[in-house]
Amino acid sequence: MKQARGEPAGSMAEQAPTPEAALLRRGRSARLAWLCLGLLLVGIGFVGMFVPLLPTTDFLILALPCFARSSPRLELWLLRHPRFGPALLAWRERGAVPRHAKLASCLGMVIGFGLFCWAVQPGWIVALMVAAVLVACGTWVLRRPS
Known part of the structure; x- marks a missing residue:
């Protein structure tokens, strides 16, 4: 240097x-x-x-x-x-995401949302926000090639 x-x-x-x-x-x-x-x-x-x-x-x-x-x-x-x-x-x-993984993922989101609503009993705004996020995630998963 x-x-x-x-x-x-x-x-x-x-x-x-x-x-x-x-x-x-x-x-x-x-x-x-x-x-x-x-x-x-x-x-x-x-x-x-x-x-x-x-x-x-x-x-x-x-x-x-x-x-x-x-x-x-x-x-x-x-x-x-x-x-x-x-x-x-x-x-x-x-x-790609295998079909069985897509099914398990969406089923898990539905069950998780149901358990969330049952255990937490959120207000409708919070429940709607969580549902919107889960629908967006489910849509993304389902649109992946198999």
Whole structure:
């Protein structure tokens, strides 16, 4: 690094890291953050295999881009998984959701809304707002290719 004219030796300009070094340092910490997030999402997805109404595949779909940015080996492991791999590949390639998942999703939303209304007994405005969000989500799910 060249010393600017009139600048004393050992100044801040001389001690500042190069842009490449800062990028590498940031890259390493970003990869670690993506890896941790991906592992957390896989963990939640694993719990979802045993807890009713907690989705598994959704969390694995969210873990894929995290692993793509941090660990290609883990990304490949998910994509080649015998049980979840085909659904993850279908989502990645076509944005597809299997018919049974669409049915389960919409049924879960209807049951969830019914339980919400029964347990919380919200006012009609709140119930209408929640219903509107669920209808929008259901419409999006149903419009996905199968």
